[in-house]
Structures are given as C-alpha cells and as structure tokens.
Amino acid sequence: MKKIVVYWSGTGNTEEIANKIAGDLSCDVVNINSASIDDVLANDLIIFGCPAMGAEELEDTEFRPIYDAIMAEIGDKKVALFGSYGWGDGEWMRNWEAEVGANLVTKGLIVNGGASDIIDSDYQEFIGALNI
Numbered sequence: 066m067k068k069i070v071v072y073w074s075g076t077g078n079t080e081e082i083a084n085k086i087a088g089d090l091s092c093d094v095v096n097i098n099s100a101s102i103d104d105v106l107a108n109d110l111i112i113f114g115c116p117a118m119g120a121e122e123l124e125d126t127e128f129r130p131i132y133d134a135i136m137a138e139i140g141d142k143k144v145a146l147f148g149s150y151g152w153g154d155g156e157w158m159r160n161w162e163a164e165v166g167a168n169l170v171t172k173g174l175i176v177n178g179g180a181s182d183i184i185d186s187d188y189q190e191f192i193g194a195l196n197i
C-alpha cells in the first residue's frame with residue numbers, strides 16, 4: 066500500500082514525529098505547505114499530522130484549508146492521524162478522529178511533546194496498524 070505522511074508543525078514537535086513515522090514506514094513525508102494535493106491523493110494511506118492548536122483544534126490557517134481540500138476527494142482511501150499537544154488531554158485528536166470517521170485505520174497517535182516523548186507501546190500499536 067502506497068503511503069505518505071503529511072504534516073503541519075509550528076515549533077517542530079509534530080515534524081519530528083512525522084519524520085520518525087515516515088522513516089519507520091519507509092514512505093514519503095511532506096510539509097502540508099509544500100504538498101501537491103494530487104501527489105498526496107496518489108497514495109492509498111494518508112497519515113496526517115497536526116498539533117493541538119486554537120482551543121483543541123487543528124491549525125486553521127495553513128493546515129485546515131489544504132487538509133479539507135484533500136479530504137474532499139478522499140473517497141475510500143485510508144487515513145491515520147497523529148500530532149503533538151501541550152496542556153490538554155487529547156481532545157483535539159478525539160474530535161479529529163470523529164471527523165474522519167470510516168476512513169480511519171487506527172486510533173490517533175498523540176504525543177505530549179516531541180519524538181523523544183513518544184510512549185513506546187502507543188507507537189508500536191500505531192505503526193503496526195499502518196504496516197498494511
């Protein structure tokens with residue numbers, strides 16, 4: 066299955082996690098600001114990363130518009146989600162999972178910090194579900 070990691074990151078935490086996931090899955094990784102929507106849609110599994118921003122929301126200026134454009138054409142492609150957060154409890158990810166609905170392949174990976182803060186058991190479960 067052809068896979069790509071598409072992420073947004075303000076201070077680098079989600080970027081670190083994006084690079085780790087792409088390395089472990091041996092797939093491409095692209096910052097959403099430089100992503101071609103057609104190139105992203107050429108994949109069967111799209112792994113989106115965006116930190117908790119606003120008040121438990123996706124980043125709405127750069128990430129949300131391009132993400133929405135991709136999701137408008139997602140069809141039956143598979144989707145996975147990850148991101149970094151700070152002081153919340155992961156509410157943004159629960160909302161995001163509900164929004165994606167049936168295309169979601171596994172529970173979103175949430176990380177309180179950067180790549181060095183990943184909980185290994187969560188990560189193994191996430192990566193295992195994406196090895197398809």
Ligand SMILES: Cc1cc2nc3c(=O)[nH]c(=O)nc-3n(C[C@H](O)[C@H](O)[C@H](O)COP(=O)(O)O)c2cc1C
Binds near residue numbers: 073075077078080152
């Ligand atoms: C404007 C702004 C809003 C944020 N809102 C939330 C939030 O609602 N919940 C939360 O847990 N963390 C929130 N955070 C913390 C970020 O999610 C956290 O710093 C994260 O590591 C940033 O990831 P990044 O380095 O990939 O940008 C916010 C940070 C900023 C700058």
